[in-house]
Amino acid sequence: MAKATEKNTKWSALVSFVREAKAELKKVTWPTRKQMWYWTLIVIVFTLCVSLYLGIIDFVLAWLFSALLG
Secondary structure, three states: OHHHHHHHHHHHHHHHHHHHHHHHHHHOOOOOHHHHHHHHHHHHHHHHHHHHHHHHHHHHHHHHHHHHHO
16 A cells, blocks of 8 residues: 555656646747847857867967977
């Protein structure tokens, strides 16, 4: 009997969690399609800039070490 009660308690806790999560998601202010495109482009441009910067630093350091150890 104790296992059945424990099982019911766990099940009701899970159901309660799902209901509360659903209620919280209804409160969220979701971004518009235009905002999503804007922020996506910002992330892509930032990623490209950082990649370019790190690539240049890598190239310069590789050239420098090969010239020094040459």
